[in-house]
Amino acid sequence: MAAFKSRLGIQAVLTALFALLLLAMPGIPSPPLYVSLAGFAMAGILIASKNLSAYLKIFVSVYGIGYLVLAGAKTLAAMGALPAIVAALLPPDFAATGSVVFGGIVLAISYWAPIRDITLIADPYFASHDAPSREIGMFRRFGRTEGQIGRNLVALSIFVNFADVALTLRFNFFYRDMYNALQEFDAAAFWYQLGYIFVPLAILNVVIGMFDIYVDSGLQLRWRTWLTHNLYERWLGQGTHYRIPFVDEHADNPDQRIQSDVNNFIAQTTTLSTRLLSQAAQLVSFIVILWTLSRDFVLPFTDTVIPGFLVWLVIAYAVVGTWLTHLIGKPLIGLDYRQEQVEADFRFALARNRIYSEQIALLRGERAETSRLATLFHAIVDNYVGIIFRRIKLIAFTFSYRQASAIFPLVIAAPSFFAKKITLGALQQTSNAFSNVQNSLNFFINSYTILAAYKANTIRLGSFKRAMTKAEALAGAGLANGNDTAGSVTARDLALALPDGREIVRAGALDLPKGGATLLTGPSGSGKSTLFRAIAGIWPFGKGRVDVPAGQSALVLPQRPYLPLGTLRGAVAYPHTVDTFSDEAIREALRAAQLPQLADQLDAVDTWDRRLSGGEQQRLAIARAILAKPDWLFLDESTAALDEETEATIYRTLRESLPGTTIVSIGHRSTLLKHHDRRVEMKPVGEGRFEPRMSSMPAPAE
Numbered sequence: 001m002a003a004f005k006s007r008l009g010i011q012a013v014l015t016a017l018f019a020l021l022l023l024a025m026p027g028i029p030s031p032p033l034y035v036s037l038a039g040f041a042m043a044g045i046l047i048a049s050k051n052l053s054a055y056l057k058i059f060v061s062v063y064g065i066g067y068l069v070l071a072g073a074k075t076l077a078a079m080g081a082l083p084a085i086v087a088a089l090l091p092p093d094f095a096a097t098g099s100v101v102f103g104g105i106v107l108a109i110s111y112w113a114p115i116r117d118i119t120l121i122a123d124p125y126f127a128s129h130d131a132p133s134r135e136i137g138m139f140r141r142f143g144r145t146e147g148q149i150g151r152n153l154v155a156l157s158i159f160v161n162f163a164d165v166a167l168t169l170r171f172n173f174f175y176r177d178m179y180n181a182l183q184e185f186d187a188a189a190f191w192y193q194l195g196y197i198f199v200p201l202a203i204l205n206v207v208i209g210m211f212d213i214y215v216d217s218g219l220q221l222r223w224r225t226w227l228t229h230n231l232y233e234r235w236l237g238q239g240t241h242y243r244i245p246f247v248d249e250h251a252d253n254p255d256q257r258i259q260s261d262v263n264n265f266i267a268q269t270t271t272l273s274t275r276l277l278s279q280a281a282q283l284v285s286f287i288v289i290l291w292t293l294s295r296d297f298v299l300p301f302t303d304t305v306i307p308g309f310l311v312w313l314v315i316a317y318a319v320v321g322t323w324l325t326h327l328i329g330k331p332l333i334g335l336d337y338r339q340e341q342v343e344a345d346f347r348f349a350l351a352r353n354r355i356y357s358e359q360i361a362l363l364r365g366e367r368a369e370t371s372r373l374a375t376l377f378h379a380i381v382d383n384y385v386g387i388i389f390r391r392i393k394l395i396a397f398t399f400s401y402r403q404a405s406a407i408f409p410l411v412i413a414a415p416s417f418f419a420k421k422i423t424l425g426a427l428q429q430t431s432n433a434f435s436n437v438q439n440s441l442n443f444f445i446n447s448y449t450i451l452a453a454y455k456a457n458t459i460r461l462g463s464f465k466r467a468m469t470k471a472e473a474l475a476g477a478g479l480a481n482g483n484d485t486a487g488s489v490t491a492r493d494l495a496l497a498l499p500d501g502r503e504i505v506r507a508g509a510l511d512l513p514k515g516g517a518t519l520l521t522g523p524s525g526s527g528k529s530t531l532f533r534a535i536a537g538i539w540p541f542g543k544g545r546v547d548v549p550a551g552q553s554a555l556v557l558p559q560r561p562y563l564p565l566g567t568l569r570g571a572v573a574y575p576h577t578v579d580t581f582s583d584e585a586i587r588e589a590l591r592a593a594q595l596p597q598l599a600d601q602l603d604a605v606d607t608w609d610r611r612l613s614g615g616e617q618q619r620l621a622i623a624r625a626i627l628a629k630p631d632w633l634f635l636d637e638s639t640a641a642l643d644e645e646t647e648a649t650i651y652r653t654l655r656e657s658l659p660g661t662t663i664v665s666i667g668h669r670s671t672l673l674k675h676h677d678r679r680v681e682m683k684p685v686g687e688g689r690f691e692p693r694m695s696s697m698p699a700p701a702e
């Protein structure tokens with residue numbers, strides 16, 4: 001970051017020195033004063049951009065370079081240092097100043113709230129110091145870090161887009177010269193224009209088009225890869241995904257935000273930023289041409305001269321057009337946002353049906369599900385109908401607007417042509433300039449629908465990131481988790497609450513000593529699982545502290561184990577990676593957990609959570625514990641689906657094969673008592689609160 005900042009500083013100094021040189025050096029044919037003044041302004045803009053967003057900085061920097069190149073080339077041309085053919089191709093003096101104006105515009109809009117929302121999402125990639133992603137070969141050596149590759153690609157993309165604008169400008173003059181040759185019946189000039197001007201320009205046009213798509217796609221792919229990894233790693237990190245539903249920031253369907261919103265955001269950002277700016281440059285350039293063409297414009301059928309009439313006309317046309325488009329298209333923002341949401345809700349409901357298909361089939365819940373799906377789909381249709389009618393209204397306007405633009409310049413300029421005041425070439429150039437202005441304006445107008453979806457995307461990604469930040473902050477809110485106790489798990493002055501603030505568990509001083517097995521019992525809903533969550537460090541509500549011994553591993557097995565998609569080997573090894581344990585160790589663990597029939601199916605791929613019975617799934621989780629050999633094993637009704645005999649065998653196996661593991665179980669069955677050395681009971685202490693208290697063990701039945 002520091003290098004990038006200072007690079008802008010160096011660029012500012014160089015630009016100021018260059019402007020000074022233009023102003024003060026004798027012997028240099030001076031360009032108009034405003035070009036040097038623009039240089040000082042550019043230096044100021046570069047300095048003011050020191051704390052600008054990493055993404056926008058690229059634009060300011062490129063405009064700064066653009067100024068130096070354009071003004072420098074014009075000066076060299078004036079000194080006669082450039083070949084005539086190159087000098088003739090250079091854009092006029094105002095182009096360098098235009099570059100400065102665009103730099104200023106970028107700086108100005110950076111203070112605008114919607115732009116800040118966008119840069120907050122875009123910046124982390126461009127400021128990243130991560131090593132270049134190895135997943136993508138394209139442009140991998142285009143910088144030392146991923147962020148630098150991104151910055152270089154944006155800069156390249158801007159240059160390519162501006163090269164395209166320069167080409168369009170040159171085409172405009174080609175049309176003038178070619179039609180003038182036709183009017184003069186000058187065959188040699190005509191063929192020269194076609195062969196020596198048009199053909200190279202056309203080839204350049206194709207090459208630039210190809211290069212443009214290569215650079216753009218490379219940038220989008222690299223950026224998406226980085227942002228997607230970044231978001232899902234953060235989402236899955238430190239239990240953030242678990243805590244997001246608890247925060248007040250609305251962030252529904254994170255899957256959709258990571259999979260689709262990221263992709264759309266990046267495609268829209270690159271399209272709207274580089275293309276919008278190049279279209280703006282095209283607009284300004286052709287407005288200047290129109291000004292030159294209509295400097296002494298005589299209003300048709302009168303003697304009134306209106307300098308730059310076509311420019312005023314086109315500006316009025318643009319302002320009215322954009323304003324009307326805004327009025328008609330504004331409701332699309334809300335509609336698009338809602339569409340994404342209802343689509344995701346429908347998809348999620350379908351996915352749940354797939355996951356719970358057996359429960360639904362057993363309960364004969366199909367009718368209830370069908371009606372739920374119908375309601376959800378109705379919301380999609382309802383909203384989409386709204387979008388259709390809004391789009392039709394918008395299209396009615398934009399199409400009329402485009403049709404009118406086609407003949408508009410001819411109507412205005414034809415009287416001058418018939419009065420022989422302008423040549424056929426000039427008429428053609430006017431019409432072409434007008435239509436280019438129209439194209440740029442159409443881009444802005446057509447962008448309206450993109451802009452609406454873009455805003456919805458930005459809002460969705462922004463709220464997702466805010467929700468993650470809040471969920472991360474929630475982790476250390478009231479409850480302190482530490483690990484400074486010698487050997488036991490301790491809770492001090494602990495008060496666990498529900499998300500609405502209602503307190504459910506109170507523990508002044510609770511100690512779960514190392515070694516042996518402790519059984520936690522109590523009425524349903526008394527907060528036993530919540531106490532486990534607090535010990536595991538994922539429960540965010542409450543106050544006090546929970547300490548767990550330093551450097552010791554723990555495994556919590558809930559009543560319904562989670563079995564990931566894929567091979568049985570992966571399901572047993574979870575949460576460790578598949579290659580952590582040898583096949584023999586996994587087989588041994590399965591046998592010990594009373595699942596010998598699965599021992600030779602390690603490579604089988606299945607939806608294990610649907611194929612295995614509830615009790616088999618619980619035994620598979622026990623196999624995990626036997627494999628992982630944690631120092632602490634928390635069993636939250638993890639054997640509740642087993643018959644008492646199998647449960648007894650499992651407990652015996654656990655205690656024999658994991659002698660160093662401290663077991664803490666939650667359970668309701670009295671038969672569990674004989675497998676434990678201590679008992680903690682949740683005792684009601686009034687107002688719906690429960691307190692875990694050491695309880696005496698009943699004497700063995702025999």
Ligand SMILES: Nc1ncnc2c1ncn2[C@@H]1O[C@H](COP(=O)(O)OP(=O)(O)OP(=O)(O)O)[C@@H](O)[C@H]1O
Binds near residue numbers: 498499523524526529
């Ligand atoms: N995410 C949550 N949001 C709101 N309330 C919750 C949440 N999780 C748990 N609760 C509530 O906290 C209370 C305690 O739940 P907990 O699962 O800890 O009880 P338990 O003693 O383990 O019950 P059981 O023996 O039935 O498993 C319950 O009333 C439950 O509804």
